[in-house]
Amino acid sequence: MELKGIPVGDKISKYPIIQGGMGVGISGYRLAGHVAREGGIGIISTADIGYRDPDFEKNPLQANLRAINKEIDQAREIAPEGIIGINIMCALNNYAEMVREVVKKGIDLIISGAGLPKDLPEYVKGTKTKIAPIISSVRGAKLITKLWRTKHSYVPDMIVIEGPEAGGHLGFKLEELGEGEEALPLEKRPKLEEITKEVILEMKKVEKETGKQIPVIVAGGIFTGEDIAKFLKLGAAGVQMATRFVATKECDAAIEYKQAYVDCKKEDIEIVKSPVGMPGRAIKNEFIEKVKEHKPKIDKCLRCIQTCNVKTTPYCITRALINAVKGNIQDALLFCGSNAYRIHEIVPEHDLIQELVIQTKLCLEN
Numbered sequence: 001m002e003l004k005g006i007p008v009g010d011k012i013s014k015y016p017i018i019q020g021g022m023g024v025g026i027s028g029y030r031l032a033g034h035v036a037r038e039g040g041i042g043i044i045s046t047a048d049i050g051y052r053d054p055d056f057e058k059n060p061l062q063a064n065l066r067a068i069n070k071e072i073d074q075a076r077e078i079a080p081e082g083i084i085g086i087n088i089m090c091a092l093n094n095y096a097e098m099v100r101e102v103v104k105k106g107i108d109l110i111i112s113g114a115g116l117p118k119d120l121p122e123y124v125k126g127t128k129t130k131i132a133p134i135i136s137s138v139r140g141a142k143l144i145t146k147l148w149r150t151k152h153s154y155v156p157d158m159i160v161i162e163g164p165e166a167g168g169h170l171g172f173k174l175e176e177l178g179e180g181e182e183a184l185p186l187e188k189r190p191k192l193e194e195i196t197k198e199v200i201l202e203m204k205k206v207e208k209e210t211g212k213q214i215p216v217i218v219a220g221g222i223f224t225g226e227d228i229a230k231f232l233k234l235g236a237a238g239v240q241m242a243t244r245f246v247a248t249k250e251c252d253a254a255i256e257y258k259q260a261y262v263d264c265k266k267e268d269i270e271i272v273k274s275p276v277g278m279p280g281r282a283i284k285n286e287f288i289e290k291v292k293e294h295k296p297k298i299d300k301c302l303r304c305i306q307t308c309n310v311k312t313t314p315y316c317i318t319r320a321l322i323n324a325v326k327g328n329i330q331d332a333l334l335f336c337g338s339n340a341y342r343i344h345e346i347v348p349e350h351d352l353i354q355e356l357v358i359q360t361k362l363c364l365e366n
Contacts, residue, residue: 001364003357006041006215006238008083008109008157009130014039015357016232018160018217020242021087021111022168022335023047024321028252031245031349033075036082038353043085043111044071046098051322061094065101072105083108089169090115091276099123111160111240114169114276116144121154132158132217136171137190138198145206155212160240161199163192165221165338167243169278177279179271192220193234200235223339225359232364243337244356248349254327258346260285260334266341272333275313283334287323291315 005013019035021027023045032042049071050056050063068086075084086102088095091114102110103123112120113134120131133144133156141159148154164172175182176190196218203214215237222228222239231239245251247261264283272288274280282288291314315333323332 001233003232003361003364004237005039006158006217007213008041008085009128011083011108013041013083013238015353016228016238017041017353017356018085018111018219018238018240019043019245020219020240021045021085022242022246023049023087023089024051024318025049025325026246026251026253026257027087027242029071029074029078031248031251032071032084033078033082034250034349035245035353036075036079036084038350039082040353041083041085041109042075042079043087043109044068044075045087046102047087047089047092048318048322051318051325061097064094065097068098068101069105072102072107085109085111087111087113089113089276090117091169096123103127103129109158111158113160113162113171114278116140116147118144118147118151121148121152125152125154130157132156132160134160134162134171134219135199136162136164137195138202140171141199141202145202149210155206155210156214158215158217158237159199159203160217160219161192161195162240163195163218163220164190165192166219167281167335167337167340169274169276169280171278174271174279177271179279192218193230196231196234196236221338223342225356225361226363228356228360229363232360241356243340244343244352245349246336246340247343247346248352249346250349253325255346256327256329257324257332257334260329261336261340261343262345264336264341269336269338269340273314275315275317280333280335281338283336283340285332285334286330287315287320287332 017040021043027045032044036042050067053063056063109130111132135141174180218231218236219240222241247258268284272282320333
């Protein structure tokens with residue numbers, strides 16, 4: 001079986017690997033640019049990307065818009081011929097403004113989750129920018145595909161399945177993740193392999209009806225080349241990986257954040273509540289313990305997400321994630337995938353990609 005790249009419009013990546021978007025600032029221009037230069041698809045997260053701007057506290061929207069323009073330009077300087085994409089959460093207050101800005105910049109790909117991006121097609125019609133919703137079930141795939149086709153006469157350019165082992169914001173109920181009093185037994189929890197088979201089958205139907213190719217990308221717990229090969233054999237066009245790219249020298253986060261991945265153990269990773277309204281997976285630290293005791297104080301709202309109510313939210317997610325990217329890890333939310341504990345060193349991103357490619361090719365050949 002041949003190792004093929006992922007088509008994005010009139011471009012195609014060298015390898016079937018997308019580096020997942022991670023905010024705040026974890027996947028910025030350095031990581032995305034170097035991944036794209038090495039033959040993958042590099043993704044910048046827009047979530048409060050302007051946190052370093054002097055005007056961020058007073059005018060976060062304008063700070064974020066300025067920053068995303070700069071980040072895209074810097075990523076393209078690193079990888080002029082590479083594929084650069086953007087991850088934009090639907091839950092952002094200024095979702096439409098951010099989408100319009102990156103489309104204006106001619107970004108190659110927008111990946112959008114943390115909710116269903118119902119109106120995303122209207123922002124890209126007539127442009128070269130391609131769009132991909134993140135879904136967690138065949139039901140979600142059917143829903144967004146039908147909605148886009150009915151309302152916008154638009155077929156997804158790509159579908160990203162994010163499984164239950166991912167970090168960040170998860171599209172699963174707590175019981176499906178094995179949490180809480182009503183936790184499902186292991187054999188009844190959602191399985192990424194089964195979700196993948198169902199979504200690929202559904203997209204094949206849509207492809208037959210529309211004549212448009214829809215690459216299916218699989219994410220959530222993908223760690224080795226063996227994992228990549230397994231999903232390619234199931235019919236996926238590629239994978240999206242985030243956790244593994246944190247512990248690279250090119251990752252935009254502080255060294256303390258990367259080291260937290262290297263140092264963590266399996267029992268250090270747990271499901272946490274997020275103000276976005278979805279469960280997430282993170283590394284245990286002092287901050288998480290404070291959240292459990294309802295101690296974090298919110299001094300000022302930065303109006304980052306639609307679902308946040310200052311009076312009831314357990315903590316300010318923007319502050320927690322800014323602390324993370326800056327390396328203040330004990331007062332931070334350290335999102336991670338379920339396999340973060342398997343990382344034992346910080347490596348050059350080039351070496352990581354080559355390791356994954358070699359492993360994948362060997363598995364496909366055998």
